[in-house]
Amino acid sequence: MFSLWPLRVELCAGQGKALRSPRYVHPSCGSGCEQHTAVTPSASLHSPRTRCLKCSVEEMIELGLPDGSLIDELIVLTSQSLGQLEIQEHFNIIKEIGRGKYGKVLLVTHRFKGTPMALKVMPKTSTKLQGFLREYCISLHLSCHPCIVGLFGIAFQSSEHYCFAQELVIGRDLFAVIQPKVGIPELAAKRCAVQIASALEFIHSRGLVHRDVKPENILLLDHDCCQVKLADFGLAQKRGTLISFITGTLPYMAPELCKVALLEGQKEVTAPPLSVEPSLDTWAFGVLIFCILTGYFPWERCTDSDDCYQEFADWSSVGEDGNTEQDNPQLWNKFTPDAMELFRKLLAVDAEKRCAEGTVREYVMKAWLKKKNGMEQQTTAEKDKE
Numbered sequence: 190m191f192s193l194w195p196l197r198v199e200l201c202a203g204q205g206k207a208l209r210s211p212r213y214v215h216p217s218c219g220s221g222c223e224q225h226t227a228v229t230p231s232a233s234l235h236s237p238r239t240r241c242l243k244c245s246v247e248e249m250i251e252l253g254l255p256d257g258s259l260i261d262e263l264i265v266l267t268s269q270s271l272g273q274l275e276i277q278e279h280f281n282i283i284k285e286i287g288r289g290k291y292g293k294v295l296l297v298t299h300r301f302k303g304t305p306m307a308l309k310v311m312p313k314t315s316t317k318l319q320g321f322l323r324e325y326c327i328s329l330h331l332s333c334h335p336c337i338v339g340l341f342g343i344a345f346q347s348s349e350h351y352c353f354a355q356e357l358v359i360g361r362d363l364f365a366v367i368q369p370k371v372g373i374p375e376l377a378a379k380r381c382a383v384q385i386a387s388a389l390e391f392i393h394s395r396g397l398v399h400r401d402v403k404p405e406n407i408l409l410l411d412h413d414c415c416q417v418k419l420a421d422f423g424l425a426q427k428r429g430t431l432i433s434f435i436t437g438t439l440p441y442m443a444p445e446l447c448k449v450a451l452l453e454g455q456k457e458v459t460a461p462p463l464s465v466e467p468s469l470d471t472w473a474f475g476v477l478i479f480c481i482l483t484g485y486f487p488w489e490r491c492t493d494s495d496d497c498y499q500e501f502a503d504w505s506s507v508g509e510d511g512n513t514e515q516d517n518p519q520l521w522n523k524f525t526p527d528a529m530e531l532f533r534k535l536l537a538v539d540a541e542k543r544c545a546e547g548t549v550r551e552y553v554m555k556a557w558l559k560k561k562n563g564m565e566q567q568t569t570a571e572k573d574k575e
């Protein structure tokens with residue numbers, strides 16, 4: 190068994206708004222746009238001659254292109270107007286509030302306006318400009334969704350860093366509230382799952398794939414997961430992008446992704462390049478639900494050499510009709526048959542057969558965890574019948 194704690198996991202790749210807030214609260218436009226007013230002129234993205242970035246984003250949303258193609262245009266626009274400024278000249282740094290593999294996140298206030306923000310800061314020494322622009326533009330493009338972290342439309346470079354400003358999410362991240370070997374309460378897990386499913390559906394409808402769904406990248410506005418937001422688009426890509434290899438694996442990675450992983454001692458990958466598809470996020474989402482309900486990872490990686498994964502894959506291959514409850518893989522014994530049915534759909538080993546995240550909504554009224562005495566919990570529907 191792999192206890193979640195204290196293992197925050199990072200991928201080595203080869204390569205508070207209200208839930209129903211208005212579509213855009215961030216003032217991304219500068220003086221060039223008649224429609225929108227700049228609230229933070231010092232860090233405005235636009236000169237009067239450049240095209241208004243906010244309008245471009247809104248245009249994309251209106252067009253709703255499902256192939257993500259307008260992201261490329263947004264990247265070009267942003268690179269043309271990326272300002273140069275030193276962080277401390279424009280922001281008061283209060284403290285560091287988070288750190289990941291690629292950067293750190295600072296709690297800052299705007300020097301003139303006092304607005305608190307979460308500033309994602311990435312060292313130039315380890316960050317390619319193109320990668321930074323892609324993360325920023327994809328985040329901006331998606332930030333209008335209530336379950337995705339908001340952006341202010343402020344991006345700039347200092348002498349040593351690339352930076353962009355995000356809405357400050359005051360709570361902790363989901364990883365921090367998972368009790369090791371226990372998880373979080375079922376109701377909180379369901380609230381979280383429904384919101385993340387909605388965020389992923391939105392991302393996928395825009396022709397993009399997040400590729401790093403995990404508790405560390407889910408920010409909480411409150412301890413009970415009433416409002417959560419998906420963050421960190423550092424690995425996000427357009428659907429259909431080809432990956433020839435990755436280095437290292439994570440428990441959240443789908444089996445088809447693990448096939449293109451260069452493991453220790455390996456020099457090359459034999460599998461053909463993998464197309465980035467929404468089903469990669471669906472798998473990670475299924476693993477995430479397991480993690481938050483148990484406080485464990487279900488396996489270390491989805492490869493033949495991992496017994497826990499193999500046990501699950503064998504169970505899954507027998508099919509719905511062939512399995513009795515007693516056949517459940519050992520680690521999965523605390524789940525009800527309904528929850529196992531959901532896992533079977535989200536974690537279909539064959540990516541083509543994997544369901545969409547929205548399927549989770551069909552299961553939220555059903556019990557996911559067995560009661561302590563071994564009986565499954567009564568569903569709300571059953572209670573209503575009595």
Ligand SMILES: Nc1ncnc2c1ncn2[C@@H]1O[C@H](COP(=O)(O)OP(=O)(O)O)[C@@H](O)[C@H]1O
Pocket residue numbers: 286287288289290291292293294307309338355356357358359361362405406408420421422423
């Ligand atoms: N907008 C935010 N508000 C508050 N905390 C944040 C915010 N964004 C990120 N964090 C914290 O910072 C950590 C690292 O941020 P993240 O964007 O995931 O960086 P990386 O790409 O390096 O993983 C997150 O796990 C979270 O704890």
Ligand SMILES: [Mg+2]
Pocket residue numbers: 289290405406421
């Ligand atoms: Mg992260």
